Amino acid sequence: MAVRRLSVAFALLCGLAAGVAASSAEERGIVLASTTATQESGLLDYLLPIFRAKTGIDVTVIVRRADEVLEGARRGEVDVVLMHARPQEEKFVADGFGVKRLDVMYSDYVLIGPKSDPAGVKGKDIATALKAIEAKGTPFMTRGDRSGTHAAELALWIVAGIDIASAKGAWYREAGPGMKAALEAARAANAYALSDRGSWISFRDRGDLGIVVEGDRRLLNQYGVMLVNPDKFPNVKKDLAQTFIDWLTSPEGQTAIAGYKIDGQQLFFPNSDRSGG
Numbered sequence: 001m002a003v004r005r006l007s008v009a010f011a012l013l014c015g016l017a018a019g020v021a022a023s024s025a026e027e028r029g030i031v032l033a034s035t036t037a038t039q040e041s042g043l044l045d046y047l048l049p050i051f052r053a054k055t056g057i058d059v060t061v062i063v064r065r066a067d068e069v070l071e072g073a074r075r076g077e078v079d080v081v082l083m084h085a086r087p088q089e090e091k092f093v094a095d096g097f098g099v100k101r102l103d104v105m106y107s108d109y110v111l112i113g114p115k116s117d118p119a120g121v122k123g124k125d126i127a128t129a130l131k132a133i134e135a136k137g138t139p140f141m142t143r144g145d146r147s148g149t150h151a152a153e154l155a156l157w158i159v160a161g162i163d164i165a166s167a168k169g170a171w172y173r174e175a176g177p178g179m180k181a182a183l184e185a186a187r188a189a190n191a192y193a194l195s196d197r198g199s200w201i202s203f204r205d206r207g208d209l210g211i212v213v214e215g216d217r218r219l220l221n222q223y224g225v226m227l228v229n230p231d232k233f234p235n236v237k238k239d240l241a242q243t244f245i246d247w248l249t250s251p252e253g254q255t256a257i258a259g260y261k262i263d264g265q266q267l268f269f270p271n272s273d274r275s276g277g
Helices: 002-027 036-040 043-055 066-074 086-094 126-136 148-159 179-189 197-202 238-248 251-258
Strands: 029-034 058-063 080-083 098-114 140-142 172-174 192-196 209-213 220-228
Touching: 029 066, 029 238, 036 043, 036 058, 036 179, 036 197, 043 058, 043 238, 043 251, 066 080, 066 086, 080 086, 080 238, 086 098, 086 220, 098 197, 098 251, 126 148, 126 209, 140 179, 148 192, 179 192, 179 197, 179 209, 192 197, 220 238, 238 251
Parallel strands: 029 058, 029 080, 140 172, 140 192
Antiparallel strands: 080 220, 098 192, 098 209, 098 220
């Protein structure tokens, strides 16, 4: 009988220890919400193992379009947000859902199009290029998915003085969610499309497509990181999430971002104001 009691007690202790270990492992992880560009470019697959090796913190990534990232964060479903839609990010913080927004890095957008350039836009500024595409009715592939890239594209039509909602016709085609899907659709239709540079560099099966417009300052693509407000959502793992933010904006994290390259090309350029110290 005594042996049996000892066995039961030992089993209970083992179960308790396993539960504590599982709880401890769970507490060492955070949930990051980000947009497709960071995932499809391969950046997060490169950065997160470096961060985990440094801190022991696991990061689970939820990839969504920009509006969905913030919708989930407004419900307290994630701990930290990394995205590239600054006006929406600033509103998120102003509304009390985020603690603070910090610059992390930037890339840029490029206008992709057929190498034959039927609209004659190569080397022009982005506003002139979009005006020519609309005037000639040359096929243009939009994501149409309310992503950060889609929001940037819509803003550029405004810069070009075009009300795309009324100007669009058969030439303005919707690819659906995801940058890769949009580039594949543009290749198939021999159409123009706006892409973040990282996704373009990562896209291999380009067919007859190439970069036709780049370098315009209006094509800058800034990324920001935000801690979801733990005062509003007590389930947010404030300390672990802040550790991730601090690392990402530190000299070490910024160096890691700069070190990510594909075919020798740097995709993202660190510019955190914390990187100096």
